[in-house]
Amino acid sequence: MMSTGGLISHAAPLLPGAETPPVTRDAGREAAERELSKPQYHENDPSLLDRALAKALRWIADLFDAAAGAAPGGPLGLLVIVVAVALAVAALWWRLGSPRRSLAGPGSLFHDGVRSADDHRTAAEAHAAAGRWNEAVQERMRAVVRSLEERTLLDPRPGRTADEAxxxxxxxxxxxxxxxxxxxxxxxDVTYGGRTADADAYARLRALDTALDRAKPLLTGPTA
Known part of the structure; x- marks a missing residue:
């Protein structure tokens, strides 16, 4: 037979009004994590792309801060250096044209067999009438060189470039x-440099073609 004190001590937690056992720190943290993991708490979170972009911007900012600290004059000195580099790149681009020119290199004038100077002139005029100034300039230059070959002022030579001619x-x-x-x-410029010709460029070539056709050459014979 158990004592009365023992019965009361064993049944006390089951009686109404008894105190709830205290919540431990680990149990509280787990409950909070479960609550905060619910979707409604993350509807306005930044996306993965936003987080990556923010990290990249912070990295760039840190990089510029480090460069500004190392550059003479601090941030102002760094700005001057950046502007100078940008101006140098712009000047090279303007002088040399698109990188495609250096990659392709100057090629030969003629690619599609032998045609007469008049054939090239006719093609050039057709392109000009349609506003295709790049093609018009190309065909007119071919007409100039072919005309000089027909007059024996240039020897016909496959692979000749415009500069050589x-x-x-x-x-x-x-x-x-x-x-x-x-x-x-x-x-x-229009063939290898990625630039665009216009009506004035074509007019100058056409005028040169006409002037050369009337010009009297020196009596030196065709070049070797």
């Missing part, structure tokens, strides 16, 4: 040296 033609037509070089540069 201009330099060779200047030997017998020295009065048009500058115009020939400008025409070759215009051809290279």
């Amino acid at each position: 201009a330099a060779e033609a200047a030997a017998s037509l020295p009065g048009h040296t500058a115009e020939l070089r400008a025409a070759a540069r215009a051809f290279d």
Whole structure:
């Protein structure tokens, strides 16, 4: 037979009104984590892309801060250096044109078989009438060189470039040296430099073609 004190001590937690055992720290943390893991608490969280972008921006900011600390004059000195580099890149781009030009390199004038100077002139005029100035400039330059070949002022040579043709033609037509070089540069710019010609560029080439057709060459014969 158990004592009365023992019965009361064993049944006390089951009686109404008895105190609830205290919640431990680990149990409280787990309950809080379960509550905060519910979707409604994360509806406005930044996306993975937003978090990655924010991290990248912080990295860039830290990089510039470090560079500013190392650059003479601090942030102002760094700004001056950045502007100078940007201006240098812009100047090189303007002078050399698109990188495609250096990758491709100057190629030969003719790619599609032998056509007469008049054939090239007709093609050039058709392109010009349609506003295709790049193609018009290319065909007119081909007409200039083919005309010089037909007059034996240049020897027909496969693979000749516009620059080579201009330099060779200047030997017998020295009065048009500058115009020939400008025409070759215009051809290279639109063909390999990624630049765009216009009506004025084509008009200059057409005028050169007409002037060369009337010009009297020096009696030196075709260039070798």
